[in-house]
Amino acid sequence: MQVTAATFAQKLTYSKKGVSLEEIFKEIKKQTGYNVLYSPEKVDDTKKIDVYFKETTLPEVLEKVVSGQALEYTIDDKNISLKPKESTFLERLANRWASIDASGRVVDSENRPLPGASVKVKKTGKGVSTDKDGKFFLRGVEEGAVLVVSFIGYLSKEVSASANMGNVVLEQSLSKLDEIQVIAYGTTTQRLSTGNVTTIKADVIEKQPVNNPLLALQGRVPGLFIEQATGFAGTGVKVRIQGQNSLNNGSDPLYVIDGVPFISQLQSGGNGIVGNSGVGGAEGNPFSFINPSDIESIDVLKDADATAIYGSRAANGAILITTKKGKFGDTRVNLNLQSGWGKVPRKLKLMNTEQYLEMRREALKNDGITDLTLGAYGDSDLNGVWDVNRNTDWQKELIGGTSGYQDMNASVSAGNERLIFLMGAGFHRETNVFPGHFADRKGSVHFNISNSSANQKFKVQFSGNYLMDDNQLPGVDLTSYSVRMAPNAPPLFTNDGTINWQQDELERSSFSNPVGYTKDKFQNKTNNLISNLILSYQIIEGLDLKGSFGYNNLSSVINNKRLLESVKPEYLLYYKRSTTITNSSLNSWSVEPQLSYRKRIDRGKLEILLGTTILQNINKGYSLSAIGFSNDLVMDDIMSAPIFRPLQSTSAVYKYNALFGRINYNWEDKYILNLTARRDGSSRFGQENQFHNFGAVGAAWIFSNENFIKTRLPFLSFGKLRGSYGTTGSDQIGDYQFLSLYNPVNWDIPYQGVPVYSANGLNNPYLKWEETRKFQVGMDLGFFNDRVILNGNYYENYSSNQLSGYNLPSTTGAFGITMNQPYKIKNSGYEVLLSTDNFQLKNFSWKTSINLTVPKSLLVDYPDIFKSSYASTAIIGKPLTAQTVFHFLGVDPTTGVYLFADKDGKATNSPDDAQDRMVIIDTAPKFYGGIQNSLNYRGFQLDFLFSFVRQVAQNYSFGGEFYPAGVFNYGSGNQLASLLNRWQKPGDMVSIQRYTTGSNLDQAFNNVYKSDAAWTDASYIRLKNVFISWSLPAKWAKGLRLQNGSLFVQGQNLWTITKYSGLDPETKSSISLPPLRVITVGLKVGL
């Protein structure tokens, strides 16, 4: 109230209601010529007041202006300066008394409370979190002070404080950075995470016609490499996160479904033709028994920070699957129906009959054979038993069919503040491309219900998934027959429709007719129940107790019926009808009590988690053979079999117990520190080494929240630097490996009536944990309001103490022993993920996401290698997947036999296995990734994904996978047409050695596959997935009484660019069914 100006001649006349200070200042300038100077940061010139000035003096006017704000003014010459009033002590004391207690409730756009949201006074940083009802109570704030309200996944909001603020509504953030990520025992966002986590949501999974949800991740997650073993329903799927950490033991990630651990491998006993899930694994994959449509999100946890809390089981990363939950709001019904077709996408270019017979005749001539052999496996293709003029494309006959694909899913959900539920059901049917009737049928139900007490302190959530699968498969994979059978082989059926054996005059069958195997029925019926119950109770504000109870039952009945149709008539004497029945069940339960504490300390948020895990798996199984059925019809009833033969029985218990904890401290969303620890015990280890400790530290610095970055790099909307270091472990060995056991061996007729026992390998009572130390640094950047997001990671993981089968000479009595081995494996690599919003217009949008991983694995250290059984196979400083091969020199122009270089580089026909393997081939992928595009135009949507891998693989371009060109073997003998480029006479410079009918060139043939010539580029770019949909315009939908509706077409494995000459570069094989090209059309409706 100091006034220093001398004269106050100027007066002002101005009346208006709700006028801003800025307007008043303009008026002052206009009427009096005085300038009003102020800093907009310190003076709120938008504040509106009502004024009624009539010839009012300037000081009076200014008093009025500053009355609403704590301002003072000075008049100097023609300038008026406004600035915040410097309050006296007494005034400050008075202000203190004037402060209020602000209270209110934070809700989302659907009026649901947001518990745990942060409410903070912008100026002082003081803040609280909302309670279970979203309510907050902030003591002693200035009325009108700016409060910042924020919550994970929502846009922050600034509001001014008042005593009763009512609902503060937060809008959901659309930035990718704010999508919820599920992590071990909690959630976070990419923005606040200290670890390396990639999330794939339901919308991506739903766009792909896959029968295993893991396949939906292919090409989309940096650091995650997935390979499908075959094109069969229920195929094996190999999953590796940041490389292979173990030389020859389990390298599977830990899978957790809704907080409950799930198996990574099935029990053995499945059908071998579906392939395995990683070397040494059993047939098939357990995720075939999860309906992809039931999944809300899949989170891939890669570094120590994200996984160390899983301790001993997360050395190979973790994949967390969250199933769908109900949605708040009115009852909603969703339907998704689709139907489609699958085909083998590629055919090999094989010889036709003319070329094939030319090859065979030349082979016979080369071997000096003039008399064609008669008899069962003689030269039936040329000796008159077969018609030499027939020409059949066996690929078309045997694998050229079209498979059917049907998938239906329906769900109902509804919810209010206290009760939310979801119920869903699905049906899936897939047939295959072979002749004969085989179908995989799955039916599933899924439900989730959650309830909370009136005071929101007690909550319960119960969910369950149940799936029944009935998979029928043939006994053998006809793909190998389709590429091997001679093109002039006889028809599969005789004129009267029976299976043709094309017998010679002595009634000896002239070929193995594969169609017989399609009559054999392999049937796998599996039931999978996954259920979990979560109870939580708020003991006091900030302190919650939670109990998670999980139960999983996976049981299979496999029925393998061997009819007599595939048996050559002359051998019927030796065969009996048999049914092999395999029963296996896995019962697993887990209990995880957890205590979490949340508290705001100073300007940061502290979260503490403490919990324990008790887990038990019980594996039981047996298989038996029922033999000698009198006819095909009774083969389902084992009582009709005169002979039983028990084949195998399993009974294993795995127990696991752990104590874990986590401390997370977040200072103003700028500095985040995350500490995790776990103490683990497993029954898979010997008494002395049952327990071990694991831990990790992760830290992040969100530098974009620093003022100096904000002002200098305004285009940078987000920037985070993070790093982590920690230890994780692996106990992926079988049960009881530390025990020395004798197993019963069963014979039809017990020797002297005595049950006999045989020792089951060597025991190692010193078995202990395998340990992986993971180091990781990463940077996440968002540009232009997060329209461009770039994530980069560098990781370096060292695995030591490796649990692995160690090959032993048989003088020890065993082929090997499981032991902790001294070698170290280093897996390192770069991962980049770039997501961009290329266009964001009203009617058109285009988003792109590109990911690339460049992995490297090395065997870095192996003390005493020369004393170990790896002395000649392990190569220090080379990848684990490296192998040594001969160097191929081509075909000797004089003899027509393959030539190789020996260790001195000299050409030889017979290189030495032990000494002459001088070339190193690494079979691991060099890099891999994917490019995803998503375009929207009005109601139309187009998504497509290209995935790519750079790798080498064995190329079967020197002759079929079993025998050299010219050999005729049980009706097989066809070769790739490229094998016509063979040696015929001295001087020929060609790629294929001379044709032969016998085994005299076997060595050279075997050696060529042990040479660098067989390992060629098998890189590929695959149009993995295309999704096109058209949404019904809202008006039409309304007319049809639908919430929404869309029609779509989707395709999988549509197009592959590769130089690989086999059937498929992913399966790297020409004898197993490649992944099918599947196209479906469908309809999605919301009622």
Place this chain on the structure above:
Amino acid sequence: MVYKLIKKKMMNKKTYKVLSLSFLIIVFCACKKLVEVDGPATSVSSKDIYNNDATAIGALTYFYADLSSGFLTDPGSLNSVSCITGLSGDELTYYNLAGNNTLSKYFENALTSSAIIGSDYWTETYRKLYQVNAAIEGLTLSTSLNQSVKRQLLGEAKFLRAFYYFYLVNLYGDVPLVLSTDYTENALIAKTPKTKVYEQIVQDLKEAQILLSEQYLRGDAVTSYPNGVEERIRPTKWAATALLARVYLFLKEWSNAESQVTSILQNTAQFGLVDIDEVFLKNNKEAIWQLQPVRLGYNTMDGDLFVIPAEGPSFMHPVYLNTTLINSFEMGDKRREKWTGKVVVDGNTYYYPLKYKLIYSSAIGNPVSEYPSILRLAEQVLIRAEARAQQGNLSGAMSDVDLIRVRSNLRPFQEIGPNIGKDVLIREILKEKQIEFFSEWGHRWFDLKRTGAIDQIMSIVTPQKANGGIWKSYQQDYPIGQNELRNNPNLVQTPGY
């Protein structure tokens, strides 16, 4: 600050909740009880197996069931010694369309270390030896077994160890002598000279002779069968003696060999030569040790492999008798008529061993009348004949070998050439053995090797086999698989390979 907060909350009425629930968590903390498991219900632990009569007997009986079930063409089966050595030597011919690359390599005397793929005798025999050693260790330490059972089983284990090592040294030459179950030691073990291995064999057999029962025992390893109905399917003192006689013969300890045989031949209550038609029947008096068939539908694996059906040889019947062998039968030899068969296909004649006549039949309850014989009296007779001849007792030798000749309807030497010299007689005894024991347990191949006749014979035989091969002397010992050498840096390959 945290401390204050907790202190403040402690005052709260809800204190008890916090305390009790925290206690709950601590109760569930990592503790040993929660990760302890018993062994699987489907197995017996090694601690228990030799502490109980039934399971201990089961662990030893396993070896016999395993021997009996082995397929003859599978090199992993010790039983297939008959087939493989027959092919390597001059007894069997490989059918060249049988599609078995391993067998063809044995036949062509063209083995290489890389031709031994996967399992071979070496692998399988050492795996058995581990279990035998474990049995010897377990039985020796055991205190809770019936004493008679323990003696018999320990005797059986020692007998089996000698039996396995006998075949190892004769197939491979020098071999590692593994006598314990400690894998750290056995993984790096080097070869032991053949003579040292034989010393161990002799020692084990002498101990077995003391420990083993004189009577054939039932499955309880203690009760003997009533006279005349015994099953000769568990080793007895006589089996150990018979094998010891053979070992002494191989060691050229002639008088020891003779005395061992004599002790068996004096036991006329239990043993005697039988008619040609009965030699391979079950429980015949000539049998010293036989095996009981354990596969339904089969009598013996030999019968099933060797007997060629009317369609001729095939992948299921990949071998037939060498013509030279057929031609070396003397006129009128009953063994040619009774123990060989013939089939004519496409104008080709295939002779085959017909010692065991019954083939697999899928007919339910195919009656079992033949048992595979591992040790039989005829061998003992010929061992003594040779041992006596070597010691200059030509008439004694002649009377022994004539027992076999007469049984086969041949004129005895005492008639046709009572004055033939020592060398000729020994050659004749060996020829008699060749005829008597063709396609049985490698007798011919081992005799060629031990007498040093192998190079002379094989340099004629090998070129006659397919592809005009050349005999290389080192092929008399089989190579060791690459994996074995790779996994044990102290193990050296069989010389020559």
